[in-house]
Amino acid sequence: MSTAWHSPTTREEVLRLRAELGEDGTLVAGGTFLGVLMNNGILAPEAMISLAHVEGFERIARDGAELRIGAMVTHRRLEFDADIRALCPMIADTFAVVANPRVRNWATIGGVLADADYASDPPAAMIALDARVVLESASGRREVSVEDLIEDVYQTVIEEDEVLTEVIVPLDQSAARYRKFRTRSHEDRPCVSVAAVQASGGLRVAVGAVAGKPQIFHDICALAKGRAMDSGLAREIGTAYAERIDPITDARGSSAYRKRVIAVEVRRALEDLAA
Ligand SMILES: Cc1cc2nc3c(=O)[nH]c(=O)nc-3n(C[C@H](O)[C@H](O)[C@H](O)COP(=O)(O)OP(=O)(O)OC[C@H]3O[C@@H](n4cnc5c(N)ncnc54)[C@H](O)[C@@H]3O)c2cc1C
Numbered sequence: 433m434s435t436a437w438h439s440p441t442t443r444e445e446v447l448r449l450r451a452e453l454g455e456d457g458t459l460v461a462g463g464t465f466l467g468v469l470m471n472n473g474i475l476a477p478e479a480m481i482s483l484a485h486v487e488g489f490e491r492i493a494r495d496g497a498e499l500r501i502g503a504m505v506t507h508r509r510l511e512f513d514a515d516i517r518a519l520c521p522m523i524a525d526t527f528a529v530v531a532n533p534r535v536r537n538w539a540t541i542g543g544v545l546a547d548a549d550y551a552s553d554p555p556a557a558m559i560a561l562d563a564r565v566v567l568e569s570a571s572g573r574r575e576v577s578v579e580d581l582i583e584d585v586y587q588t589v590i591e592e593d594e595v596l597t598e599v600i601v602p603l604d605q606s607a608a609r610y611r612k613f614r615t616r617s618h619e620d621r622p623c624v625s626v627a628a629v630q631a632s633g634g635l636r637v638a639v640g641a642v643a644g645k646p647q648i649f650h651d652i653c654a655l656a657k658g659r660a661m662d663s664g665l666a667r668e669i670g671t672a673y674a675e676r677i678d679p680i681t682d683a684r685g686s687s688a689y690r691k692r693v694i695a696v697e698v699r700r701a702l703e704d705l706a707a
Contacts, residue, residue, distance in 0.1 A: 436479040442487060443568070443597065449481050451570040451593045457481050459595060461504060461543035464535050483542070489597065494519065499601040503542025507554075511536060520601060522608035526557040526627070529612045532619045542596045548582045548645070551621040551684070555582055556640030557610050558599065559648055560627035566598040567591075575600070584644040604632040609704040613697050615684050623684040624693045628701040630661075637669065637698060642679040642690050649676055661706035663699075670699035 438457070440446045449457060458477035460466055461484075469475035483489055489504035492513060499519055501510070510516055510527040517524045530536055530544075530553050544554045545565060558578040565581055567574050567590060578599075581588050590596060608629040615623040625640035635656040640646040652672045659665055679690035 462538035666702035
């Protein structure tokens, strides 16, 4: 069976194709995830809708107190973009540790969030930053927090006729850190990742790669309310996260091992935040 290839250049055209083709039309961004599935015979789409040439999807812009990042902005651009580095360095730090330059040159922020792999780096970072995504369809537009976007492994709330067009990141953080703990190679996905952000609304800590979706506990983060971060508080929050999470076991570490790593890595992220 041959695959029909669509290469729209406008937002309206993408949304029309998405509405017309429904589940028969697979969106392709950087293709780094889809390529693996297709090369292994797991996926054979009837039609593919490339987002590569859609005007505006590659834009990065500051909009008042927020940063707007188009869905097709690559990991590599986020790693090096001068505005990103100046306005929110944790974004650059997070995207810089994904896989290797070959993957980062192609993979996109829209692709990684829509993909919702439990062991990807950016989802935990975006949740800690309280980022939202814009989901558009021919019949409308809605904004969803990344926390609500990802439901479980490879499961999101994106409807069949919707496209993730943009990521919006608030710029109210006074400090933000991303830590990636690997157990195999330098290019591997995390065994445990921790994103910690001190923002005007309070502390936000998200732990990735340990469950079907990144774990954030607002009641535990609230322990920091009105208190200066120090090693005692960092340890208290790290221990509480480790006790609350029931980690998965996979090739990167057992559940018991991950529990110990979560306590240490959350503590270290919070100590980094205070430094
Ligand atoms: C060898 C290798 C190692 C990797 N290591 C890591 C790692 O350490 N850390 C990490 O975070 N990631 C890692 N990744 C990358 C990651 O898992 C995904 O491959 C990548 O982020 C997907 O981005 P993409 O733009 O290539 O998406 P694609 O492969 O094009 O698409 C992914 C999925 O999202 C859908 N989609 C894409 N864009 C949109 C959109 N705008 N709206 C709605 N749906 C959309 C597609 O239909 C598809 O289902 C690795 C990948 C490879 C191949």
